[in-house]
Amino acid sequence: MEKPELLIPAGNLEKLRTAILYGADAVYIGVEGLSLRASSSEMSMGDLAAGVNEAHAKGIKVYAAANTFARNADLEHAAEIIPKLAAIGIDAIIVSDPGMIRLIHTLTPDLPIHLSTQANTTNIEAVRFWRDQGVRRIILARELNLKEIGEITAAVPGMELELFVHGAMCMAYSGRCFLSAFRNRRSANEGDCSQPCRWEYLLHESTRPNDPLVLQENERYSYLLSSKDLCLLEYLPEILASGVTSLKIEGRMKSAYYVAIVTRTYRQALAALIQQKEKYNCRPEWIEELTKISNRGYTTGFAFSKEKINETNPEIKYIQTHEPAGTVLQYDPVKKMMLIGVRNHLAAGDALELLLPDDKVLINTHTIIDVHGKTLQEANNDNQIYLPLERAVPVGAVLRQKVK
Numbered sequence: 341m342e343k344p345e346l347l348i349p350a351g352n353l354e355k356l357r358t359a360i361l362y363g364a365d366a367v368y369i370g371v372e373g374l375s376l377r378a379s380s381s382e383m384s385m386g387d388l389a390a391g392v393n394e395a396h397a398k399g400i401k402v403y404a405a406a407n408t409f410a411r412n413a414d415l416e417h418a419a420e421i422i423p424k425l426a427a428i429g430i431d432a433i434i435v436s437d438p439g440m441i442r443l444i445h446t447l448t449p450d451l452p453i454h455l456s457t458q459a460n461t462t463n464i465e466a467v468r469f470w471r472d473q474g475v476r477r478i479i480l481a482r483e484l485n486l487k488e489i490g491e492i493t494a495a496v497p498g499m500e501l502e503l504f505v506h507g508a509m510c511m512a513y514s515g516r517c518f519l520s521a522f523r524n525r526r527s528a529n530e531g532d533c534s535q536p537c538r539w540e541y542l543l544h545e546s547t548r549p550n551d552p553l554v555l556q557e558n559e560r561y562s563y564l565l566s567s568k569d570l571c572l573l574e575y576l577p578e579i580l581a582s583g584v585t586s587l588k589i590e591g592r593m594k595s596a597y598y599v600a601i602v603t604r605t606y607r608q609a610l611a612a613l614i615q616q617k618e619k620y621n622c623r624p625e626w627i628e629e630l631t632k633i634s635n636r637g638y639t640t641g642f643a644f645s646k647e648k649i650n651e652t653n654p655e656i657k658y659i660q661t662h663e664p665a666g667t668v669l670q671y672d673p674v675k676k677m678m679l680i681g682v683r684n685h686l687a688a689g690d691a692l693e694l695l696l697p698d699d700k701v702l703i704n705t706h707t708i709i710d711v712h713g714k715t716l717q718e719a720n721n722d723n724q725i726y727l728p729l730e731r732a733v734p735v736g737a738v739l740r741q742k743v744k
């Protein structure tokens with residue numbers, strides 16, 4: 341069985357390091373300036389250069405997303421950035437726009453090109469077309485099912501194919517939607533969707549603007565446009581059998597905590613699958629791990645579907661059973677204490693779980709000590725505290741607790 345690549349989103353240096361710690365084979369990042377606007381999910385060129393060095397030192401690849409549909413006025417700017425990306429050693433550039441592909445061929449002909457899912461590649465001839473344009477890898481449309489993907493890998497052998505296995509889904513063909521541009525001038529077509537399809541909407545009758553028709557399920561509003569999240573963890577054998585080479589997790593805008601849990605879970609499942617082959621079974625605790633992070637209910641999307649529609653969950657905005665409690669900033673082997681950057685609120689006696697790449701450790705919070713050595717009864721977001729732990733743990737490991 342071929343070992344597939346586990347490809348993780350890394351919106352900043354912290355997330356890149358988290359992805360490395362928890363088992364990514366490759367990460368993808370946004371680059372400041374290439375989506376042609378500032379965004380919290382993009383790295384500066386300086387951070388990116390540092391991230392590429394750190395990743396390469398561990399044998400991990402870094403792909404830069406430039407999947408905007410560029411306008412004429414954007415090309416000059418893109419032409420400045422692309423050679424810089426090649427110079428700092430990124431392993432591939434992800435694009436959707438044929439104009440960007442031509443520009444890359446002209447400026448940096450040796451830089452591998454990955455075609456974004458926003459190019460909506462859905463058939464064998466489209467894959468051949470892009471291969472003939474010098475594209476190294478295609479990130480397949482989320483809307484394909486595994487049977488169609490198997491037909492593509494059989495018909496176009498040797499082509500690298502990447503598949504989204506986890507994360508948010510669109511209510512349009514991926515990213516081909518103006519809702520975000522319309523609501524707050526952030527265009528999905530330029531890689532900057534603010535995901536307004538997840539927002540709460542009310543239906544108003546025009547003569548009664550103050551009397552909304554609430555399409556209500558239980559106690560909540562309805563999230564009519566909000567797709568469930570994709571989760572294919574249970575179907576890794578079927579996915580590998582389809583012949584794809586890279587398994588991609590969505591979520592450059594999501595937190596380092598999300599990156600940690602999803603990477604760790606898929607890494608453990610993939611390692612078990614590669615080792616156990618036909619005897620492999622998806623363990624219930626892996627599925628449970630993914631229900632502990634924020635999600636809108638999970639779906640297998642189009643993987644087994646003949647239908648050409650997506651699945652919504654009108655009742656749910658977000659659900660999660662656990663929340664981040666902190667990150668390890670340092671471990672002192674002499675004092676046997678870990679320095680923690682606190683997330684959310686923590687009180688002495690709270691039950692915390694420290695997630696290591698291959699282990700979980702219950703943490704005693706009866707002794708919370710601040711950086712001046714004073715014992716505390718509680719700590720708040722962004723505080724730094726010491727907690728005792730006998731064993732050494734890596735910087736960047738995350739702690740969580742049940743949602744209070």
Ligand code: SF4
Pocket residue numbers: 509510511512514515516517518519520528533534535536537538
């Ligand atoms: S608003 Fe929703 S459907 Fe539209 S591009 Fe963004 S995530 Fe996709």
